[in-house]
Amino acid sequence: MTRSTLPSRVTIVEVGPRDGLQNESATVPTATKIGFVQALAEAGLPVIEMTAFVSPKWVPQMGDAREVAAGVARRPGTRYSALVPNLKGLDAALSSGMQEIAIFAAASETFSQRNINQSIAESLQTYAAVAAAARDRGMRVRAYVSTAFGCPYEGHVPVAQVVDVAVRLRDLGAEELAISDTIGVATPAQVADVVEAVAARVPLLSLALHFHDTRGTALANVYAGLGCGVQIFDSSSGGLGGCPYAPGAAGNLPTEDLVYMLNGLGITTGVDLAGVVAASKLIAPFVGHPLPSRYLQTEMR
Numbered sequence: 001m002t003r004s005t006l007p008s009r010v011t012i013v014e015v016g017p018r019d020g021l022q023n024e025s026a027t028v029p030t031a032t033k034i035g036f037v038q039a040l041a042e043a044g045l046p047v048i049e050m051t052a053f054v055s056p057k058w059v060p061q062m063g064d065a066r067e068v069a070a071g072v073a074r075r076p077g078t079r080y081s082a083l084v085p086n087l088k089g090l091d092a093a094l095s096s097g098m099q100e101i102a103i104f105a106a107a108s109e110t111f112s113q114r115n116i117n118q119s120i121a122e123s124l125q126t127y128a129a130v131a132a133a134a135r136d137r138g139m140r141v142r143a144y145v146s147t148a149f150g151c152p153y154e155g156h157v158p159v160a161q162v163v164d165v166a167v168r169l170r171d172l173g174a175e176e177l178a179i180s181d182t183i184g185v186a187t188p189a190q191v192a193d194v195v196e197a198v199a200a201r202v203p204l205l206s207l208a209l210h211f212h213d214t215r216g217t218a219l220a221n222v223y224a225g226l227g228c229g230v231q232i233f234d235s236s237s238g239g240l241g242g243c244p245y246a247p248g249a250a251g252n253l254p255t256e257d258l259v260y261m262l263n264g265l266g267i268t269t270g271v272d273l274a275g276v277v278a279a280s281k282l283i284a285p286f287v288g289h290p291l292p293s294r295y296l297q298t299e300m301r
Helices: 016-023 030-042 065-071 087-095 109-116 120-136 159-171 188-199 218-227 255-264 273-286 294-299
Strands: 011-014 047-052 079-083 100-106 140-146 176-181 207-211 232-235
Touching: 011 255, 016 030, 016 047, 016 273, 030 047, 030 065, 030 273, 047 065, 065 079, 065 087, 079 140, 087 120, 100 109, 100 120, 100 159, 109 120, 120 140, 120 159, 140 159, 159 176, 159 188, 176 188, 176 232, 188 207, 188 218, 207 218, 218 255, 232 255, 255 273, 255 294, 273 294
Parallel strands: 011 047, 011 232, 047 079, 079 100, 100 140, 140 176, 176 207, 207 232
Antiparallel strands: none
C-alpha cells in the first residue's frame, strides 16, 4: 500500500464524552462534561457524540444528558450527536435541541440480548420507528453495528451477519454506518474482509470504523481501513471508555494517537493535536486513573 492509495482527508468522530465516559466508574460533574465537549470542539473535532439519552438506571454516567445537551455552546461548523435507544430517548434528544442522533444494533444475537434485552430483529423494529421519527424532524441518523468483528459471548461473528445488519440499518434510514470492534479483537486482514463485504452492499463513503485498542491493534486496523478507502473513523479523547456490557473491552482508540498517525501520513483532519491533549488533560483528573493514550502520556511527563 502506498500513500497515493490512501484518502487525502479523514473525518474523525469524537466519542469520548459518550462512549468514553459511559464506561467510567467515576461520576464526572456535569459542568466538567460540558467543558470537555467545548474543548474538543475548540480542537477542531468536526463531529462530537456528546451524550446518550438512556435510562440512568442502566447507564448512570449519562443521567445528566439533558443538562449536558443544554449547556454546550454550539460551535459553528461542529456537528453534535447523541445516542438514543428508543422513541423516549428520541423525544428527550429533540427537547434538548439535538439535531443528530445515533442508534445501535448488534451483529451478534447474544450480545443484543445482553446489551438491550432485545433480539436483533426486535431492536431493528425499534430503530425503524426511531429513525423514521427522527428523519421526519430533519435529524441526521447514524447507526452503529456493534460486535462486527467478534462477540464476548459467541466469539466469531460471520461476516454475512454484519452485512445483513448494516444493510437493514441503511434501509431504515441511517446515513452513516459505524462498523464497530466492540471488544477490540479485529485484525487488519479481518478489517479488510469486513469492509469489502459491507461496501459491496452499501456506499463505501457512508462507512465509518470504530475500534477499541484492547489488543493494541487499533491503529493497525485504521491503516487497513484507510487502505480500503474508509474516510470516517471514531476515536475517544485520551482513550477513554469502552462498552459497559462488553466484558474485557478496553478503551477506545485514543484521538491523540489517531491524529498523530494521520498527520504523519499527510492525511488532513482539521484537528489540532495540542487542543485534543488539552481536552484530555481537562477530563483526566475526574476519571480516577491515567488515560491510556500513548501520545498523551508523552505530554504528561
